[in-house]
Structures are given as C-alpha cells and as structure tokens.
Amino acid sequence: MIDCPGCGVTLPKQQILLGYSYNASAKCYEQYSELTAYTLSHTGDDFIHQHVVDVYAAQHSGNGMKIFTTVFALIGLYYAIERGYNGRQVQRVHTLLARLKHP
Template identity: 40%
Template sequence: MREVGTDWATCPGCGLQLPSVNWASDGRLQNSPECWQLYTELVGATMSQAGRAAAVQQLSIDAYGAQHAGPGVAPITTVFSLLGLFLAIERGVPGYEVRDAHQRLAALDLRWPELTRPARTGEVTVFDVALADNPDEHVRLAHEWARSVWQDWEYCHPAIVELTERHLPDLARR
C-alpha cells in the first residue's frame, strides 16, 4: 500500500497553511488560492444566514482585506479595509453603514495613501472563523479576527482616524 501525500500551500498574507487546491487566487490581494477559496466559502455562508452572523459579513471582508494587504494590492483596498475595521471596532458602526461609508468615499476623487504592511497582520485567520459551530460563535470569532488584524496595523491608526475625520466626520465622532 502506498502513502498518499498532501501538498500544502502557505498563504503569503496570513500565513495559513492549507492543502493545495487547483483553484485561481483573487489576484488583487496577497493570498493563496487555498485561503481565497476558504474566504469565499465563509462569505458565501454568511450571505445565506440571517441575523447576527450575516451582520459581521462586512467585518470579515475588511479583516481579510487588511490581513492580505501588501505589495501589488491597490492602496484603496488597504485603506478601505482599515477604515472599515476602525469604524466597526472603535466606533461601533454596523456593517451596512461601513459598506455605505466605503461607497461614499469611493465617489470622491482622492489619492489613497500607500500603507506599508506590518510584519504581522493578526493571529486569527479566516480558518478560525470558519471553524465556528454556530452563529453566535461565528460572530465572536469574526470580532476577534477583526480586533487582531486592527491591532497589528497600529502604526496606521492615526492616519486612518484623520482620513475618517476629514471625509466621514459623522461616523468618526460616534
């Protein structure tokens, strides 16, 4: 009998190791196809849920975006992800309002700052959230993931706060 081996892939964004798949990566983020596949499955699952788990969908989108930022990622992606984390974590803004804030900012003709990715971008990954057994645990883990990522981008907090205060003053001062 032969042993069957599994090839493993390491995500360049979050460091998550998953079995290799034959799937294309997003290409806009610093991620592996394996991590991207897990993320799209998680987001798809939250879209089909009502209530609290669905309410953290935007939080998960922003946590993933900030965790997988880096060279080659559009500055707007990184800024929007961090701004979404700031609004949700520091100001308690619900996901649908964060999404609306992204749309308001996208309508402006701004030059987005290029932020250098920190050495670490959170200890919690999409994998941890995907392991949730129920909607309440999913919500708890999504918040833990977002806080973990936001914390590791600490050097950017003043720039994100200033940008929010300048362009979204109604949300910045909640």
C-alpha cells in the same frame, strides 16, 4: 502544504491560478470565498459580510492589491472596532468614501 503569505495559515497547496489580487494562497482564498458565500446569506441590518471582507483584505494586503482596498479595509475596521458600527454602517462609510473626488 503551503503557508498563506497574507495570514500565515498553513493549508494544502493547490495548483490553481486565480484571477484575484489578494496576497493569499489559493486554498486560503477558496476558504474565504466559502465564508463570504455564508455571510452573504445572512439577512438583517448587521451585514456581517462587510466585516469579513474588510478583515480579509487587511490581512492579505500587498502583492498587487490596490492600495485603496487596504485603506478602505482599515477604515472599515476602525469604524467597526473603535466606533461600534455594524456592517451596514461600515458599508455606508465605504460608499461615501468612494464618492469623494481624488486630487
């Protein structure tokens, strides 16, 4: 068993080298991948997938994850929780932020 360094969940240890930059155990990331496959199958304007992506990124920041990934996740969660945006609206915020020029 191994504790995920990001969220702390204890899951069976896997000897798999994954090509991702989340601060997560392999089994935690595998379960996240299963969840995202499920949420992507949902249709409709709510687009719950965006919330899952943002929560997971925020929980598993660090250890090589790009700082923009964490920032976008926290901004997305702010709009979802504090402003009541659905996933589609949060996705639109992400798109607009990505278009901004960085100094």
